[in-house]
Amino acid sequence: MLxxxxxxxxxxxxxELTELLEETGKINVIxxxxxxxxxxxxxxxxxxxxxxxxxxxxxxTGIELLGMLDxxxxxxxxxxxxxxxxxxxxxxxxxxxxxxxxxxxERLNKTIKRLLKSQLNSHxxxxxxxxxxxxxxxxxxxxxxxxxxTLDVExxxxxxxxxxVQTNEQQATxxxxxxxxxxxxxxxxxxxxxxxxVKAIKEIKLLENGLAEIITISDHPIPVSRRYLKxxxxxxxxx
Numbered sequence: 671m672l673x674x675x676x677x678x679x680x681x682x683x684x685x686e687l688t689e690l691l692e693e694t695g696k697i698n699v700i701x702x703x704x705x706x707x708x709x710x711x712x713x714x715x716x717x718x719x720x721x722x723x724x725x726x727x728x729x730x731t732g733i734e735l736l737g738m739l740d741x742x743x744x745x746x747x748x749x750x751x752x753x754x755x756x757x758x759x760x761x762x763x764x765x766x767x768x769x770x771x772x773x774x775x776e777r778l779n780k781t782i783k784r785l786l787k788s789q790l791n792s793h794x795x796x797x798x799x800x801x802x803x804x805x806x807x808x809x810x811x812x813x814x815x816x817x818x819x820t821l822d823v824e825x826x827x828x829x830x831x832x833x834x835v836q837t838n839e840q841q842a843t844x845x846x847x848x849x850x851x852x853x854x855x856x857x858x859x860x861x862x863x864x865x866x867x868v869k870a871i872k873e874i875k876l877l878e879n880g881l882a883e884i885i886t887i888s889d890h891p892i893p894v895s896r897r898y899l900k901x902x903x904x905x906x907x908x909x
Contacts, residue, residue, distance in 0.1 A: 671696055672696065672720050673698050674700065674721070676702045676703070677705075677706065678702075678722075679704055690773055690775060691778070697785075705728070705730070706729070706808070707730060707815055723750060724750050725751040730808060732749065737803075737854060738846055748766075748767050749767070749768040751770065804820055804850075805820060810843050810845075818840075818842065821856075823837055824867055825890065825892050827892075828863050833847060833851070858902065858905060862897075864893060870888075871885075871887075882902075
């Protein structure tokens with residue numbers, strides 16, 4: 671039996687699909703999420719075998735959510751959508767499975783057979799349809815969910831409590847990994863635990879033993895390790 675997460679902003683659609691999946695006796699729906707941000711958190715926490723993912727969701731779409739997942743640990747994905755000729759053509763071209771709303775039981779059973787039989791989609795296929803860059807970063811902070819434009823981020827860092835994103839005005843915690851932020855945004859690695867927006871650098875203080883410290887435009891100090899100092903200087907035009 672496969673474990674599944676259903677992500678859809680419509681409560682009725684979410685409940686109906688969950689019920690249909692449970693009735694098959696082959697899918698165990700371990701949880702639901704009402705938006706992409708909540709879905710991202712639950713994917714990371716619960717690690718389901720498959721995600722039934724709605725496309726049209728507010729703030730962050732299902733396609734944008736795909737781009738936020740780590741390809742190495744990404745679950746199988748089945749898209750759930752109201753009829754959209756262009757979206758469906760893209761799914762078929764890349765061998766993705768999809769379900770049209772309202773979900774047809776016969777079509778669902780065919781999808782489940784494919785899920786149980788083999789890998790429904792590979793990382794390469796996901797890369798073909800997922801955005802290659804992130805325009806916004808979903809975060810939580812002060813008992814609220816915030817969507818931060820990537821251009822506003824001065825730096826990001828990880829510690830024992832998670833990954834944190836800092837702007838000129840606020841700090842918030844993201845469900846994204848530093849690796850994903852490095853690969854999908856303009857943030858540059860300057861330390862094992864820090865990424866920095868090159869445009870947010872006010873100065874770099876060169877220290878002893880080949881180390882350095884960045885001061886951002888908001889006067890935040892960021893460590894620079896020997897390993898990344900040369901690359902960083904090259905990015906800034908110093909050779």
